[in-house]
Structures are given as structure tokens and as C-alpha cells.
Amino acid sequence: MARTPRKSKGNIKHSIHYVMDGTAQIFKVPQSGDVYQFRMYIRTDKKHYRVSLKTRDLESALAKARDKALELSTFVRNGIKVFGMTIDELVAEYIEYRHIDVVNGDIVKGRLVTIKSQLKNMTNIIGGDIRLAELDRDCLFDYQQKRKLQSPSVADVTIRNEQATINAMIQYAYRKGNIHFEKFNFKKIRIRKDDIGVRDTFTLEEYDRLILAMRSYVAKKNCPDDAERFERLMIRDYVLISSNTYLRVGEARQLTWGDIDKFETHIDENERQVILVTLTVRAETSKVRATRKTTARGGEYFIRLKKRSKHTEPNHLLFSLDGVVALTARKWQKHWDNLMNDIGIDNYKERKLTWYSLRHFGISMRVMAGVNLIDLSKLAGTSVSHIENTYLKYSEEQSRTAALKNFRINTDGTLLEL
Numbered sequence: 001m002a003r004t005p006r007k008s009k010g011n012i013k014h015s016i017h018y019v020m021d022g023t024a025q026i027f028k029v030p031q032s033g034d035v036y037q038f039r040m041y042i043r044t045d046k047k048h049y050r051v052s053l054k055t056r057d058l059e060s061a062l063a064k065a066r067d068k069a070l071e072l073s074t075f076v077r078n079g080i081k082v083f084g085m086t087i088d089e090l091v092a093e094y095i096e097y098r099h100i101d102v103v104n105g106d107i108v109k110g111r112l113v114t115i116k117s118q119l120k121n122m123t124n125i126i127g128g129d130i131r132l133a134e135l136d137r138d139c140l141f142d143y144q145q146k147r148k149l150q151s152p153s154v155a156d157v158t159i160r161n162e163q164a165t166i167n168a169m170i171q172y173a174y175r176k177g178n179i180h181f182e183k184f185n186f187k188k189i190r191i192r193k194d195d196i197g198v199r200d201t202f203t204l205e206e207y208d209r210l211i212l213a214m215r216s217y218v219a220k221k222n223c224p225d226d227a228e229r230f231e232r233l234m235i236r237d238y239v240l241i242s243s244n245t246y247l248r249v250g251e252a253r254q255l256t257w258g259d260i261d262k263f264e265t266h267i268d269e270n271e272r273q274v275i276l277v278t279l280t281v282r283a284e285t286s287k288v289r290a291t292r293k294t295t296a297r298g299g300e301y302f303i304r305l306k307k308r309s310k311h312t313e314p315n316h317l318l319f320s321l322d323g324v325v326a327l328t329a330r331k332w333q334k335h336w337d338n339l340m341n342d343i344g345i346d347n348y349k350e351r352k353l354t355w356y357s358l359r360h361f362g363i364s365m366r367v368m369a370g371v372n373l374i375d376l377s378k379l380a381g382t383s384v385s386h387i388e389n390t391y392l393k394y395s396e397e398q399s400r401t402a403a404l405k406n407f408r409i410n411t412d413g414t415l416l417e418l
Contacts, residue, residue, distance in 0.1 A: 019062060024069040026053065026061050036061035038068055044076050045083045051134070075133070075180060084178050088128035091119045094169045105284050110250040118162040119169065124150065132179045140166070140184045153350075160189045200351040201360040207243070209343040214239065217342060230308070231321065235335045237305040238319055239358060244298030246362035246380050247281065249355050253326055254285040257306065258314030263299045275299030286381060294379045363387060 013027040015036075024040035036053040038061075049072060053064045085093070098115055101107045125146045126139070140146075143166075144159050167183040174182045202210065214236045216222055223229040242252055261278040268274045277299035283291040306312050311323025320326055336355060340348040359380075366376050367387070377384045 015058075017058070017062060017065075019065045020069040020073070023073075024065060026065045036065075038065050040069055040072055042072065042076065042083070047083065049083070049133075071180070078180075079177060084132050086129050086131050087123055087126060090132060090169065090173055090178065091123060091128070094119070094172055097172065106289075108250055108285060108287060108289075110287070115165055118165040121147065121150070121162060122166050132173060135179065137181045137183070137185045141187050143184075143186055144189055145187075156189050156191050160191065163189075200353055201357045201364060202353070206343065206345065207361060210239070210339065213339060213342040217339065231327075231331070232335070233308060234305065234319060234321075234327075235339075237301045239339075240301045241298055241305075242355070242358035243362045243365075244301070245277070245279070245294065245296040246359045246366070248287055248359060248381075250287065251281050251285050251381075253317075253319055254282075255279070255318045256314060257312050257316055257318065260302060261293070263303065275303070277302050281381060288381055290381070292378070292381050294381070296379065 013029055015028040015034075016025055017027070018025050024038065026036045026038055028034045028036055032052065034056055036055055036058075037050060038053050039048055039050045041048050051068070053061045053068075055061050055064065095112070095116060098107065098112055102109055102112050122140075122143075125143065126135075143163060144156070147154055147159050147162070163184075163186045167186075170179060170181070170183050173179040218229060218232045218236050220229060223232055238252065241247075242249075245252070247255075259280045259282065261280060264276045264278070266274050266276060274297055276295055276297060278293065278295045281292050281294065283289050286292065302318075305318060309316075309318075309323070311317075311320070313323065316323030317326060332355065340353065345351070345353065363376065363380055367373070373384045373387055377387055380387070
């Protein structure tokens, strides 16, 4: 059956009115459903600027047209390009600008990856081909709502962090004269204290299952390929090292053998032999941009990893197949998916169980062991309040222990804890 040709509604202007002494005009065309359009010639760019006024009412259209004409005239006087760069072009330039911060050691590589991801989310909402001159302060006012439509499970604190990154980019564009406002107006996001940075972690029973599952995961009968088994053995040591040293993911994956200072053998409170490791987290690999020296359990896993590796020069990476190139994100994710499925945690994505959860688990275990939070904060490279709000998940066992504590007042008035 032949298609019926679509009949054009026409593009003939009518209902023309001039504003700003004839420098701009509004008009209607049947093609736009009789919504008023705005048109103004920009002499510096030698082309016409046109935009829909999104109204059929004459008085409203005239008011909007006068505001738009005045705004464009101000751009021209101040040297701001009306037909400037697109969002995609701005993002690309800003990413290159922040890359210099990585080279200079002002931010870590992981932070730049986060910035790229955050700006990509914005581009998916606003469109990459839209020009900066078409934006206004309120065009992303409902960004939170739009992001939740895009990703229903995204946390409010994540959206707020994205908004901060977006406005940092807009401030960069404003300083360069590419946009006429300094920041977007976002609808205020109210976040409860309990929602800030809370990360899920493993229960003791789940962690025990993980340890048991890794024995099978690295067994030769389950992995006869030598290269794959070598990689799995490295992953096993990474799990054990991360949960004992509570290093951040970026800190652990950028460790070199030169960062490992020494090993010490001690006897702990339960009269068991413990091998401690002292290592340095370099400022350039730390999220907080500060060098710290930390001592932790798990020295035996470093020793085992080093014996198995062929690349142990001071500049060689611990978690690398050749000591130079880190494992890809795809490989890290593959092994994590395998381990979570092996221990039967089907909802690990919903619970936000990630490699970072090993740091959370390690810190939580040290808290339960009675380590002073001030000491722990220095070892973990974070603040006491951050440990309390982000990592410390007060368990039922801890609550019961606190409730059972008692005291006695001596005859001399001193307090004795029982």
C-alpha cells in the first residue's frame, strides 16, 4: 500500500511584531503550532538567533522577546559568543582542564573518572548538542527528579555531588566568558544524616563464606589454566589485604613494592602469632592528598603475593600481571561478580556491596575489637566523624555489650568499671 505524502503545514511567517527598535522580532508560523518565535540578527556572528518563546499570548511573547533581546545585546557588548560551544564541547574541554590537575597531583585519577561519569549523566539529561547560549540558570532546576527518572535507585547524596561537579564546570565556563551565568539553580536536596555515605558491608557469616569460597575459586581443579589461576590468586590476596589494611580501592590498587616498608611478627591478645605490615600510602594515590604510614594485620598475604610474583621491583605494582599495567575495571568486576555469586549474595548490587565494602568491613572489625577511633582514623586516613557516619554500623552485639556494662563506686569515691 502506497504511503500518503505528508502535507506541509507551511513555513510562512505571520503575526509579526518588532521589539527593541526593530532589532528583533516575534512571529508565528503554522509549522510551530502558532507558538510565537523569536528572531534577532547577531552582527558579531553574522547570523540570526532564533528560539521558540513557548507561548501563544502576544503580551507574554513581547515581554519575553524584550528580555531575550536585551540579554543577547548584553552578550555582544561583553564579548560573550552567542553561538558559542556546545555542552559536549565544554565537557571535553573541562575534562582536559581537570586532567592537568591529575598530572600536577591536585586530584587522583579516580576522581577524574568520577567527574567524567557525573558529567555524562548531566549530558544524557540536557543533551550534548545544545549550545551554552541556549541555557539559563533554571534549566536544570529539577535535575534531581530527572536523574531519578533516569536511574530510580540513585541516592540523593550522589545527585547532590553531581550537581556540585556540574556547577564547578559552569564556573569554569563563566570565567572564560563562554556562558553568562556563574552556576545553575538546583532545587535544594534535603538529606538526612543517616543517609549520608552509609555503605553496606558483609556480616561475619558472609565474610566467612567469602574466605571459604575463595579456596575453591583458586583451586587448580576448578581453574586449570595457569594464567587465569594466577589472576585469581592475586584477587584472593587483594581481598584479604583490603579487609586487613582497610585501604581505599585506589590506594590498594596503586600500591608498589616500594611502598611496603617492613614486616613484624607479634603475639596478639589471644596469644596467636600475627604478622604486621607497615606501608606508606603516597599522597598522589590518596583521596585526601596526604601521605600516611599505616601498620596493619595481614602481612602474610603480602609475603605470599610477593613470593608468587615475578615483578617485585620497588616501582612494580602489587596487583598487576606484569608489574606495570593495572588490572582492567572489567576484570575486577568479573571476579567480584563471580565471588558474590559463589557465596550466594544475589542482591549484592542492590546492597551496594563492592570492593570498597572490604574497607568498610575492616574498619568495622577494628571498632568491634575495641580500637580507639582516633587511632583508627589516623590508620585509615579519615576523620573520626566520617568513621562514625559512613563505616560504623552499630550491631546488635555491640548494643548488647554496651547495655551489659556496669560500674561500682569505691569507698574513696572513685569509679570502677566492672
